[in-house]
Amino acid sequence: MQKFILLTLLLAVNTLLYSQNELTGKVQNSETGEPVFSASVYFPELEKGSMTDEEGNFTITDLPNGSYKLVVSSIGFASYTTEVTLPSQAISIDVVPSAIEMEEVIVSTPFHQLQSENVMKVERENISELNRKGAVTLSDGITQIAGVESLTTGLGIGKPVIRGLSSNRVLVYTQGIRLENQQYGDEHGLGINSKGIGSVEVIKGPASLLYGSDAIGGxxxxxxxxxASPNTTNxxxxxxxxxxxxxxxxxxxxxxxxxxxxxxxxxxxxxxxxxxxxxxxxxxxxxxxxxxxxxxxxxxxxxxxxxxxxxxxxxxxxxxxxxxxxxxxxxxxxxxxxxxxxxxxxxxxxxxxxxxxxxxxxxxxxxxxxxxxxxxxxxxxxxxxxxxxxxxxxxxxxxxxxxxxxxxxxxxxxxxxxxxxxxxxxxxxxxxxxxxxxxxxxxxxxxxxxxxxxxxxxxxxxxxxxxxxxxxxxxxxxxxxxxxxxxxxxxxxxxxxxxxxxxxxxxxxxxxxxxxxxxxxxxxxxxxxxxxxxxxxxxxxxxxxxxxxxxxxxxxxxxxxxxxxxxxxxxxxxxxxxxxxxxxxxxxxxxxxxxxxxxxxxxxxxxxxxxxxxxxxxxxxxxxxxxxxxxxxxxxxxxxxxxxxxxxxxxxxxxxxxxxxxxxxxxxxxxxxxxxxxxxxxxxxxxxxxxxxxxxxxxxxxxxxxxxxxxxxxxxxxxxxxxxxxxxxxxxxxxxxxxxxxxxxxxxxxxxxxxxxxxxxxxxxx
Structure with missing residues (x-):
């Protein structure tokens, strides 16, 4: 373990030694050839991306060498993925019009793919969507996901139930780490406010391979x-x-x-x-x-x-x-x-x-x-x-x-x-x-x-x-x-x-x-x-x-x-x-x-x-x-x-x-x-x-x-x-x-x- 951490620190010190790349390209409608404005162009593994302008053009800077998956998504179009090897020439991307709702990248599984590409079925909901459907609290909102319920003591205390299993049989992750808050107790809630949470993903079934003990139920x-997006304030x-x-x-x-x-x-x-x-x-x-x-x-x-x-x-x-x-x-x-x-x-x-x-x-x-x-x-x-x-x-x-x-x-x-x-x-x-x-x-x-x-x-x-x-x-x-x-x-x-x-x-x-x-x-x-x-x-x-x-x-x-x-x-x-x-x-x-x-x-x-x-x-x-x-x-x-x-x-x-x-x-x-x-x-x-x-x-x-x-x-x-x-x-x-x-x-x-x-x-x- 100490060798792994030492290697990580050494690599962090030497990151400036690697090349910096820039990717440019254009996103257009596959049926009409018209440019697609405000499409998201994103590298999930690098967590870097950009939005297309009115001409459908985009530029992403400060990219390392290597091959990475690129995800393009826009309302009214099917999400598109492709593999890009950096450094790369300018690319042109055609997206297909679709009434299917825009897909998001799944973070809770190891390879950061779109749900349609995932081997494991994962349910994903934006918290804003749950709130606008009438959620009072976070534990109340998750009950809108199929297969997920909440074990409650009034409104203030609630915890997830996934396919009949709850408490220590369901792991909750927040900020990328497992949440530990005496979750064995029936009268212990999540202790997390939904404000400041972007989305929730639910794995229904044993996930011990990725998360260890207590993920027996999901x-x-x-x-x-x-x-905020680069160079913006909100x-x-x-x-x-x-x-x-x-x-x-x-x-x-x-x-x-x-x-x-x-x-x-x-x-x-x-x-x-x-x-x-x-x-x-x-x-x-x-x-x-x-x-x-x-x-x-x-x-x-x-x-x-x-x-x-x-x-x-x-x-x-x-x-x-x-x-x-x-x-x-x-x-x-x-x-x-x-x-x-x-x-x-x-x-x-x-x-x-x-x-x-x-x-x-x-x-x-x-x-x-x-x-x-x-x-x-x-x-x-x-x-x-x-x-x-x-x-x-x-x-x-x-x-x-x-x-x-x-x-x-x-x-x-x-x-x-x-x-x-x-x-x-x-x-x-x-x-x-x-x-x-x-x-x-x-x-x-x-x-x-x-x-x-x-x-x-x-x-x-x-x-x-x-x-x-x-x-x-x-x-x-x-x-x-x-x-x-x-x-x-x-x-x-x-x-x-x-x-x-x-x-x-x-x-x-x-x-x-x-x-x-x-x-x-x-x-x-x-x-x-x-x-x-x-x-x-x-x-x-x-x-x-x-x-x-x-x-x-x-x-x-x-x-x-x-x-x-x-x-x-x-x-x-x-x-x-x-x-x-x-x-x-x-x-x-x-x-x-x-x-x-x-x-x-x-x-x-x-x-x-x-x-x-x-x-x-x-x-x-x-x-x-x-x-x-x-x-x-x-x-x-x-x-x-x-x-x-x-x-x-x-x-x-x-x-x-x-x-x-x-x-x-x-x-x-x-x-x-x-x-x-x-x-x-x-x-x-x-x-x-x-x-x-x-x-x-x-x-x-x-x-x-x-x-x-x-x-x-x-x-x-x-x-x-x-x-x-x-x-x-x-x-x-x-x-x-x-x-x-x-x-x-x-x-x-x-x-x-x-x-x-x-x-x-x-x-x-x-």
């Missing part, structure tokens, strides 16, 4: 917003108002780029009151507020690119327990969480002749505090009629209607520090082979400072070595790889609430994993993908060492220090077909998980709470997604989209797995009009989401009836003398439906999800 990869002011929660959100961004250096900064703040259900009741203590700061400094020259990013997020989130008196206050009541999350990352890329190094370094500090009921003072009720109706209730539960006292000590406080490194070497191409080899690792410590201990003080050290290769033919692409991982986990002994001791745990977990995929395509109209992959997950600290009452679930949990790795094997088949009028897809999977870890009741109770211990048994998850997108030519402004998703999870003993989302069908009708003298990029949509009965609950769950939610939105863009004003209005659950999601952690208490919600949004860009 990966949610968050791409930060890009810097400002943006955004604001959102949420009708249901009486909430608001504001964000201010500034970024500037020169020929070499780039800078970006964004600050955001959000505050929400308790949400209101379809029955008109506000769910006490679902309020939350959030402060977020994102900043970045980039540097790029011919053979080196560096990107330093920092994100600070402070979330103050109420933990709901029951419905009490209605209130529009925004300061959480006790119990509540106060979470500070710092993420610092440095991405270094060094380009050689036909090869490159990529070194990512990351540091994270997560401070999680929980405050319980200690001090009480009355809080104003918002409605006189509710005071009369709930007078006795308020007297009985007055302790809930108060804010925390300043300086009060947290009953639970954990500090989680994590250092990540990821070094990859992109080997020179040999014929049609592209190959990447690398090493990844993590050093992590957890320390307790509160009187309550959920998981012990611990140290985790892991590393993984992997190699993957891609082989390209005219109609076929193949990709495969192997990986070895080791995780060493050491914990300290601690005393439980009743004074008994939980012994220290010293474990080593090892795993070999592999993946193989094949893609067949015909003129990008028909694409078939078959992927076989294994993955693994080492047991987390909670599963190994718990011994106490989990207050959020009212059960006494006992860990098992002898648990083995979870190991899985998934088969995934995806078929796509498209022409100028329609796109259709079918994606099916089978995911066999050996030694699946779950809680099992013992039949005993401690202090009135039922006792559960962690056990293992083989499990199987299967299902898929199917859908289509109709955009009839020449009515390219008209879009009809439909998708259906299903997943079933079962243990080998015949029981069903918990927290498996119900089958759902989503239909969206939208219209888009790009042109206009004053109002441009106009759109409107109406969406109906049908969630079916979940009649296969886990052994601690009950069946959940289905429901249908109606949503709609409208928006436009206004040009104002060099600046742009974006306006949009969205409505979710327009019929004010009373319903409970199967993935809501408030379901056991009979607490409904959010009712009708209108969101008014405005952004001004300069």
């Amino acid at each position: 990966v949610m990869y968050l791409n930060p917003e890009p810097y 400002f943006e002011l955004e604001g959102d108002v949420f009708g249901n929660t009486n909430g608001y959100q504001g964000s201010l961004m500034a970024k500037t780029s020169g020929d070499r250096f780039k800078f970006l900064a964004r600050g955001s703040y959000a505050a929400h009151s308790d949400y209101e259900t379809g029955d008109g009741e506000r769910v006490t203590n679902t309020r939350f507020n959030e402060e977020d700061l994102k900043a970045g400094i980039g540097f790029q020259q011919t053979n080196y690119k560096g990107d330093l990013r920092y994100n600070f997020n402070r979330s103050e989130i109420g933990i709901p327990e029951e419905i009490g008196p209605n209130s529009l206050e925004k300061d959480p009541l006790e119990p509540y969480q106060l979470i500070d999350n710092h993420v610092l990352s440095l991405d270094n890329r060094i380009y050689l002749n036909n090869s490159s190094f990529d070194l990512k370094l990351g540091y994270q500090f997560n401070n999680r505090q929980e405050f319980e009921d200690h001090h009480h003072e009355d809080e104003h009720d918002e409605h006189d009629e509710h005071e009369e109706e709930h007078g006795e209730h308020e007297e009985e539960h007055g302790e809930h209607e108060e804010g925390h006292e300043e300086g009060e000590a947290a009953s639970l406080e954990m500090h989680l520090e994590t250092f990540n490194y990821n070094l990859k070497y992109n080997l020179p191409k040999i014929g049609n082979f592209e190959t990447i080899a690398g090493i990844q690792g993590m050093y992590q410590t957890n320390e307790n400072f509160g009187e309550e201990i959920l998981i012990p003080d611990a140290r985790t050290v892991d590393y993984g070595i992997f190699a993957t290769t891609h082989y390209h033919l005219e109609k076929w692409d193949f990709q495969g790889g192997l990986r070895f991982d080791n995780r060493k986990l050491d914990t300290q002994a601690y005393l439980t609430e009743d004074g008994s001791q939980v012994d220290e745990v010293n474990r080593n977990f090892n795993s070999f994993n592999g993946a193989f995929g094949a893609k067949f395509h015909v003129d990008q109209k028909f694409i078939a993908r078959l992927n076989l992959a294994t993955g693994f997950r080492a047991p987390n600290l909670s599963e190994l060492t718990s011994d106490g009452t989990h207050h959020g679930t009212n059960r006494y949990e006992i860990g098992n220090p002898d648990l083995d790795n979870e190991q899985n094997f998934q088969v995934d088949l995806a078929v796509e077909w498209r022409n100028r009028h329609i796109e259709a897809f079918v994606n099916v999977f089978n995911n066999a998980v050996n030694d699946y870890i779950f809680l099992n009741p013992t039949g005993e109770s401690i202090d009135g709470d039922p006792v559960f211990n962690y056990v293992q048994e083989d499990a199987n998850l299967y299902g898929g997604e199917v859908g289509f997108h109709l955009h009839p030519h020449p009515l390219d402004w008209l879009h009809l989209e439909s998708s259906f998703e299903t997943v079933t999870g079962k243990l080998d003993n015949g029981g069903y797995l918990p927290l498996i989302p119900a089958n759902s069908l989503t239909n969206t009708f939208r219209v888009e009009f790009d042109k206009g003298s004053i109002l441009t990029n106009k759109y409107a949509f109406i969406r109906l989401r049908n969630v079916f009965d979940q009649d296969n609950p886990g052994q601690f769950e009950t069946a959940t009836p289905g429901y249908a939610l109606l949503g709609a939105g409208i928006g436009t863009q206004v040009a104002l003398n060099g600046s742009t004003l974006n306006l949009r209005i969205n409505g979710n659950n327009l019929l004010n439906k009373s319903y409970i999601s199967h993935l809501s952690r408030l379901k056991p208490d009979g607490i409904q999800n959010i009712g009708r919600n209108f969101i008014f949004s405005v952004s001004w860009s300069l």
Whole structure:
């Protein structure tokens, strides 16, 4: 490892020794020969590009020697890729008109290709698109992606569920590094604000080959917003108002780029009151507020690119327990969480002749505090009629209607520090082979400072070595790889609430994993993908060492220090077909998980709470997604989209797995009009989401009836003398439906999800 880092540093010092190249060319319409204005011409591997002028011409400077993939994309045209060997003469590129939406480069897979060229199916959505469809938070927005749901505790706490797997079985990546924030807990959210996130990519299925432990269920990869184009400066002011929660959100961004250096900064703040259900009741203590700061400094020259990013997020989130008196206050009541999350990352890329190094370094500090009921003072009720109706209730539960006292000590406080490194070497191409080899690792410590201990003080050290290769033919692409991982986990002994001791745990977990995929395509109209992959997950600290009452679930949990790795094997088949009028897809999977870890009741109770211990048994998850997108030519402004998703999870003993989302069908009708003298990029949509009965609950769950939610939105863009004003209005659950999601952690208490919600949004860009 030290030799790799030393070599990287030496190469960084000597980057000026390599040649600088310039690529010029022209992009034109293949049918008419007319120049294409404002087309993006981009080298994904180099992260350098340009836009075409009114004559279709472009120039990209400071390029190293070697062969690199060039991607050309423009609205109204099919994305185009070609291989360019530098130095090169001027090139001419013909792009084909198409009603198919413009493709983007996928970052979460190793070879940075367009989705249509990827061997592995990856879902990608721009955050701006999710927001304009009515997303309240990031965890709420990802549920619009087929096969992805969210495990929630109110609106402020949510985490991704990919094809029935969640928590430590789904990895979240941000700023190019794995996010570590005590994600094992059901009541732990993402701790990331959607402002300042450019796009989200989702790998559905085991991705341990690329990401190591915990990617057994998939990966949610968050791409930060890009810097400004060279020699430009941009400002943006955004604001959102949420009708249901009486909430608001504001964000201010500034970024500037020169020929070499780039800078970006964004600050955001959000505050929400308790949400209101379809029955008109506000769910006490679902309020939350959030402060977020994102900043970045980039540097790029011919053979080196560096990107330093920092994100600070402070979330103050109420933990709901029951419905009490209605209130529009925004300061959480006790119990509540106060979470500070710092993420610092440095991405270094060094380009050689036909090869490159990529070194990512990351540091994270997560401070999680929980405050319980200690001090009480009355809080104003918002409605006189509710005071009369709930007078006795308020007297009985007055302790809930108060804010925390300043300086009060947290009953639970954990500090989680994590250092990540990821070094990859992109080997020179040999014929049609592209190959990447690398090493990844993590050093992590957890320390307790509160009187309550959920998981012990611990140290985790892991590393993984992997190699993957891609082989390209005219109609076929193949990709495969192997990986070895080791995780060493050491914990300290601690005393439980009743004074008994939980012994220290010293474990080593090892795993070999592999993946193989094949893609067949015909003129990008028909694409078939078959992927076989294994993955693994080492047991987390909670599963190994718990011994106490989990207050959020009212059960006494006992860990098992002898648990083995979870190991899985998934088969995934995806078929796509498209022409100028329609796109259709079918994606099916089978995911066999050996030694699946779950809680099992013992039949005993401690202090009135039922006792559960962690056990293992083989499990199987299967299902898929199917859908289509109709955009009839020449009515390219008209879009009809439909998708259906299903997943079933079962243990080998015949029981069903918990927290498996119900089958759902989503239909969206939208219209888009790009042109206009004053109002441009106009759109409107109406969406109906049908969630079916979940009649296969886990052994601690009950069946959940289905429901249908109606949503709609409208928006436009206004040009104002060099600046742009974006306006949009969205409505979710327009019929004010009373319903409970199967993935809501408030379901056991009979607490409904959010009712009708209108969101008014405005952004001004300069």
